[in-house]
């Protein structure tokens with residue numbers, strides 16, 4: 001152990017970690033600034049982290065694993081109020097800082113110091129407020145937004161029902177306009193129409209955005225959004241006509257009180273229909289305002305965009321834990337009479353972990369780029385231009401699907417990399433995994449969203465066939481008709497072009513398959529269904545090509561004025577990422593490019609050399625994510641590497657250790673062992 005001063009405190013640091021940090025050859029702060037989107041953001045983030053975490057209010061006295069479900073929820077509500085107060089105060093102090101807002105990555109990061117699972121207010125921050133911002137008229141906005149931002153009301157987003165989640169047009173809850181009273185009557189006509197899943201609905205919120213089928217003058221106009229009060233603002237009792245409760249234990253999100261909601265002819269004022277995109281006049285006349293009918297789905301697009309950033313952060317946490325632990329952990333004896341090596345020195349361990357570091361960078365840069373695209377499309381929509389929306393929908397759908405899926409898979413690999421101790425709840429890897437695993441399903445299931453992107457790609461292909469211009473992310477399709485396979489080029493640019501060829505080849509194969517089925521007499525819908533396995537694969541290939549291109553270009557752009565070693569290490573990670581996926585997808589490359597067996601051998605050699613090049617900087621790279629111990633919440637991943645001490649300290653907190661003999665011994669085990677039971 002070595003003693004080190006950190007933030008004014010003297011701490012003991014594991015000697016292996018001290019050596020690792022001494023080996024690091026680049027400026028860690030510089031990389032942190034790049035990942036944060038600039039030094040100004042890092043300074044701001046650290047300031048808010050200090051304000052909100054230094055007083056210890058985020059800490060639990062008893063680890064929440066030992067609390068009952070009810071106590072865990074109550075504890076989460078208590079801490080949510082502290083957390084929300086910090087956001088309110090800091091937001092007021094931060095006016096003018098355009099990069100930080102209500103849902104800023106900074107507030108997101110500190111949330112993890114407060115909640116091992118989630119805050120019951122997550123859907124208030126992530127969905128209720130964004131829906132108010134996106135779906136209200138200016139008058140409605142003036143009424144609802146300040147109340148929601150001040151937490152005078154707390155809300156959630158209630159869309160999914162027992163019977164339907166994916167197929168929104170199939171939702172059954174009705175909102176029928178009554179012109180006599182100028183009210184909507186909300187009703188749940190069947191068991192399958194019961195609302196199910198909304199976060200915070202069970203016990204926490206008093207308002208919600210409800211998605212329901214709008215009926216007026218006897219005509220159904222499809223799903224629309226309504227602001228519905230469900231609990232009394234004083235007593236918090238459910239209002240008449242409302243049945244609401246918690247849906248019970250889940251694989252994760254257990255402090256999130258996901259709920260059910262049943263309407264029995266519940267009335268709300270006409271003004272509570274969110275009327276930015278469509279209106280119902282007092283006499284019941286339906287007026288469509290928006291030019292694109294899917295603008296009602298805007299909150300989902302927003303959350304899908306946010307989730308990409310969410311994935312980058314969660315993977316950064318998991319790999320920080322796994323790399324630090326792998327530097328501390330020593331195991332086996334590959335050579336006789338030699339000390340046990342750090343497990344990080346095993347090539348196979350580097351193969352598990354360095355791709356996770358690279359992926360966290362790739363997702364961070366892709367997420368920043370996607371967010372910019374999102375804000376630019378929002379600006380277009382404000383100017384009544386809706387032609388950029390389909391591309392945003394296609395991009396956010398596939399990126400949400402692939403990033404959540406990759407991130408869950410890589411977090412599980414981080415757990416494997418930590419052996420048995422990775423399975424301890426105190427490693428925090430199981431919590432991170434159960435949190436991330438749900439993201440592949442919610443906000444649009446993986447397969448469903450990739451099929452949305454595939455629709456866009458098939459249409460784009462038809463445009464390219466007609467030699468019509470297409471948007472930037474699919475411009476590579478224009479080269480799909482070049483007949484000759486180009487010689488394999490293993491440079492970064494060459495690999496990206498090769499994967500664009502793979503994507504184009506897969507889309508082309510889907511088109512051929514759909515047309516083949518149509519020629520055999522199938523209608524388009526059936527031909528589409530028969531092609532869906534390939535369509536999902538084509539959308540995945542397209543998405544990966546977008547990520548490779550974005551990661552590569554953003555790395556060059558963001559390190560243009562960096563110090564040489566920072567530039568090198570960031571480029572090495574990007575190259576590692578491209579090599580890793582080339583080796584993972586050799587089948588695709590063999591099918592659609594001129595890659596040979598010899599090229600695969602070369603790729604493998606280059607990949608393994610790159611692992612060795614990155615090895616000395618591995619701990620420095622995860623330190624650069626700059627995730628405070630309070631946020632990591634891990635016995636294995638703390639900055640000081642006191643792994644075994646922390647494991648023991650945590651074990652001693654188990655209530656089972658409070659007494660030398662548990663009463664069940666005398667009550668059950670002893671009589672059983674003595675043959676008396």
Ligand SMILES: CC/C=C\C/C=C\C/C=C\C/C=C\C/C=C\C/C=C\CCCCC(=O)SCCNC(=O)CCNC(=O)[C@H](O)C(C)(C)COP(=O)(O)OP(=O)(O)OC[C@H]1O[C@@H](n2cnc3c(N)ncnc32)[C@H](O)[C@@H]1OP(=O)(O)O
Pocket residue numbers: 102103104107108111112115117118119122123125126127157159160165166167168169199294295297298300301303306307310389390393442443444445448452455456
């Ligand atoms: C611990 C943290 C603590 C504190 C937090 C602090 C701060 C917060 C920070 C960040 C928060 C932000 C986010 C991160 C984290 C979490 C978020 C919080 C909670 C999330 C919990 C989960 C919430 C939910 O799951 S809500 C429910 C979501 N449900 C879905 O996604 C359903 C999926 N289904 C669909 O989207 C659609 O039904 C469908 C797309 C599959 C089909 O729709 P539909 O049948 O109507 O359309 P089609 O006929 O198929 O298509 C017609 C054409 O329309 C096009 N289309 C479809 N959708 C869209 C769209 N959205 N936009 C544009 N165009 C669209 C479609 O492509 C067709 O086009 P074509 O040209 O005709 O082909």
Ligand SMILES: Cc1cc2nc3c(=O)[nH]c(=O)nc-3n(C[C@H](O)[C@H](O)[C@H](O)COP(=O)(O)OP(=O)(O)OC[C@H]3O[C@@H](n4cnc5c(N)ncnc54)[C@H](O)[C@@H]3O)c2cc1C
Pocket residue numbers: 123156157158159160163164165166167196197198199253258438441442443444445446447448451
């Ligand atoms: C933790 C968590 C939190 C949630 N929070 C909220 C919330 O706050 N508010 C809210 O409204 N909802 C919420 N949800 C619900 C969530 O949005 C839905 O569960 C999700 O959209 C998936 O829909 P589903 O459950 O209907 O799945 P289904 O559509 O029933 O999916 C089942 C299977 O069928 C497949 N499938 C479905 N349709 C097709 C198709 N067309 N083609 C091919 N395959 C298909 C899917 O790929 C999947 O494998 C939450 C869910 C979870 C797990």
